[in-house]
Amino acid sequence: MSICAKRTIPIGGRPSAAWGPAISGQTVDLDGAIGSAGAISQTFATEPGATYEVTYWLAGNYASGPAVKTGTVTAGGASQAISFDTTGKSATNMGYEKKTLTFVADGSGESTLAFASSNNSGYGPVISNVSVTKVQPAPIPAIDPVIASTSAAAAMGAGSFFLIRRRRKANEASM
Structure with missing residues (x-):
């Protein structure tokens, strides 16, 4: 499996690694550089026709505007807009929210999960603790x-x- 970033995306947070993840591990600020929205994706094996659930924790880089961080998450043909208001948030109070997206794997045997920011401020949505779980096997014909x-x-x-x-x-x- 490989991770492809549209721009260089800092892992651990920006402007410093001062904030922590929602549960454990790392965080990713989806904005790459000032003036350019960022994205990150990973392709992985899936069972054709099976239903999967993507779980992730969403926050936002509070260090600069806009206050509301926006973007999208896509997987296996399903798409979901993401939005997080950073008003009143700080390094010690990121305000992570648990989010989910369900998708059905196509017949190719692999699916791509992608997170993208629609901000271009250099301070975007922050994701943490991303997981993908098969919740229902493919139906028997x-x-x-x-x-x-x-x-x-x-x-x-x-x-x-x-x-x-x-x-x-x-x-x-x-x-």
Whole structure:
């Protein structure tokens, strides 16, 4: 698996690593540099047709405006707008909110999870503790009763044909 960033995105926070993650691990400020919104993505193996849930914690870099940090999260064709108001937030009170996004994996066998900022201030949405969990396996294809009964009848008919033919050959051989 690889992580691709649209711009250089600091891990641990900006302007310093003063703030912590929502639970443990690292944080990512999705804005790359002043004047350019940032993005980060990762492609991973998925079971075609299975349902997955992305869980992440969202906050915002409070150090500079705009106060409301915005962006998107996408996975397997599903998309969700993200928005976080940093008013009154600080390094010791980031105000992380738990978010989820559900998607169904396509038939390719892999899905891409992407987070993108729509800010370009250099101070964007902050994500932490991202995880992807399979919540429902792919459905088992239903058997069409018409096709199933037709196939069974055809198999029985073919079996009868070979049985009759075998009996004829046996009778001919004994004569």
